[in-house]
Amino acid sequence: MASSVPHTSSPSGLKPKPRLSIAQIFFMSFGFLGVQFGFALQNGNTSRILRSFGADVEHLPMFWIVAPLMGMIVQPLIGHYSDRTWNRVGRRKPYFLIGALLSSAALVFLPNSAAMSSILPALWIGAGVVMIMDASFNVAMEPFRALVADNLPDSQRTSGFAIQTFLIGVGAVVGSELPSLLARNGFSQEAGESGVADNIKYAFYIGAAVFIIAILITVFLSKEYPPAEYEQYHGKPDEASQKAGIGEILKDFKKMPKTMRQLGLVQFFSWFALFSMWVFTTDAVATHVYGLSPEDARSVAYNEAGNTVSSAFGTYNLVAAIYALLIPVMAKLLGRKGTHAFSLIAGGIGLISIYFIKDPQLLKYSMIGVGLAWGSILAMPYVILSGSIPAGKLGIYMGIFNFFITLPQIINGIGGGWIVKNIYGGQPIYAIVLAGFFMLCAAISVLFVYDAGAVRIRQEKAGGV
Numbered sequence: 001m002a003s004s005v006p007h008t009s010s011p012s013g014l015k016p017k018p019r020l021s022i023a024q025i026f027f028m029s030f031g032f033l034g035v036q037f038g039f040a041l042q043n044g045n046t047s048r049i050l051r052s053f054g055a056d057v058e059h060l061p062m063f064w065i066v067a068p069l070m071g072m073i074v075q076p077l078i079g080h081y082s083d084r085t086w087n088r089v090g091r092r093k094p095y096f097l098i099g100a101l102l103s104s105a106a107l108v109f110l111p112n113s114a115a116m117s118s119i120l121p122a123l124w125i126g127a128g129v130v131m132i133m134d135a136s137f138n139v140a141m142e143p144f145r146a147l148v149a150d151n152l153p154d155s156q157r158t159s160g161f162a163i164q165t166f167l168i169g170v171g172a173v174v175g176s177e178l179p180s181l182l183a184r185n186g187f188s189q190e191a192g193e194s195g196v197a198d199n200i201k202y203a204f205y206i207g208a209a210v211f212i213i214a215i216l217i218t219v220f221l222s223k224e225y226p227p228a229e230y231e232q233y234h235g236k237p238d239e240a241s242q243k244a245g246i247g248e249i250l251k252d253f254k255k256m257p258k259t260m261r262q263l264g265l266v267q268f269f270s271w272f273a274l275f276s277m278w279v280f281t282t283d284a285v286a287t288h289v290y291g292l293s294p295e296d297a298r299s300v301a302y303n304e305a306g307n308t309v310s311s312a313f314g315t316y317n318l319v320a321a322i323y324a325l326l327i328p329v330m331a332k333l334l335g336r337k338g339t340h341a342f343s344l345i346a347g348g349i350g351l352i353s354i355y356f357i358k359d360p361q362l363l364k365y366s367m368i369g370v371g372l373a374w375g376s377i378l379a380m381p382y383v384i385l386s387g388s389i390p391a392g393k394l395g396i397y398m399g400i401f402n403f404f405i406t407l408p409q410i411i412n413g414i415g416g417g418w419i420v421k422n423i424y425g426g427q428p429i430y431a432i433v434l435a436g437f438f439m440l441c442a443a444i445s446v447l448f449v450y451d452a453g454a455v456r457i458r459q460e461k462a463g464g465v
Contacts, residue, residue: 169321347373
């Protein structure tokens with residue numbers, strides 16, 4: 001992993017961690033492009049697939065709740081064990097590979113759920129495959145955050161997570177746009193007997209292939225520090241902690257750093273908003289912008305609305321990918337917290353503006369603000385967090401941090417559909433407006449977070465360390 005770039009400073013008694021080249025950081029995170037390609041297909045199309053299998057719009061959050069539940073269970077476990085793993089493949093890489101294989105299989109099976117409807121209704125088979133898909137995505141995804149924190153010094157972590165966000169954005173852009181691209185090139189948009197149109201089905205097949213290939217690029221073209229070298233940069237891990245079982249997760253949860261607790265509120269508001277956007281935007285646009293009724297879920301017009309939303313999601317991911325490259329510059333100008341607050345405000349305004357749209361093509365302009373927020377959400381909380389975590393606990397604390405992502409989604413999943421049906425009168429557009437206000441709350445909350453890593457960098461520059 002060593003490069004010719006000068007070493008950064010480090011805490012007393014530890015060897016300075018080498019700075020990595022842009023190419024090394026790029027390949028280290030390239031697998032995340034595949035993970036996000038799969039997520040984009042899931043986020044943009046799961047609601048309409050489940051609707052075509054017979055799900056009611058107010059019940060969609062209950063099916064989507066599987067994703068955060070899987071994340072809440074899987075990510076801390078993967079983080080815990082990846083902190084303790086080292087074999088011929090590596091430390092984090094075994095989990096990338098296992099997650100990629102399972103995720104790709106789920107991407108192939110989901111649009112074919114109706115083929116197994118002789119066993120169970122297609123809706124329940126589809127929901128089960130979504131559960132497996134979410135668990136698999138989490139297995140592949142969780143170690144990537146820890147890998148960046150493992151290998152990069154504090155001074156490069158903003159750039160490291162920004163490059164990771166850029167790759168996430170590229171994967172998400174292509175994944176979001178793929179169903180529309182296939183439709184424009186002759187693939188049918190009509191839901192036949194399977195309930196899933198060909199443009200959706202083949203997009204998922206392509207996604208499965210991209211997922212595997214991207215992960216393999218990271219596995220073969222990046223390295224991890226072996227245990228002896230890792231200890232030179234991070235210190236020797238506590239032996240009692242390393243031997244402890246999964247009960248150690250609860251102890252670590254109780255001992256979480258102050259910065260993590262403060263970021264938890266920011267994450268709660270942010271991810272409550274994102275969950276609403278992913279679940280309800282298709283139906284919100286179909287009913288509020290296109291003027292369709294909920295009974296049109298299997299119509300060509302509904303699929304056109306779904307393609308519009310999927311393309312718009314591609315827009316916010318494209319904006320996030322470009323914005324990720326600017327985040328290090330923004331952080332120097334506004335600070336880490338100021339950059340995140342600015343981005344979340346833009347996201348809140350973007351979501352609220354959807355209420356005022358009458359032309360479907362204008363949806364992409366609303367997604368520009370969402371893209372700024374998304375780019376920052378994928379990078380800045382982890383940059384701020386990584387500076388406050390003990391080196392030997394990077395995996396487990398990155399996994400525990402996922403609680404603050406999953407909990408708001410679970411709460412939204414339990415109550416969001418009921419609110420849409422009984423308070424919003426079956427109009428999901430109001431769930432999108434509420435999501436916008438939650439983004440603004442997140443922007444205010446981040447200003448009160450203690451950024452330990454930024455303080456340490458300032459001290460090092462001033463000669464305080």
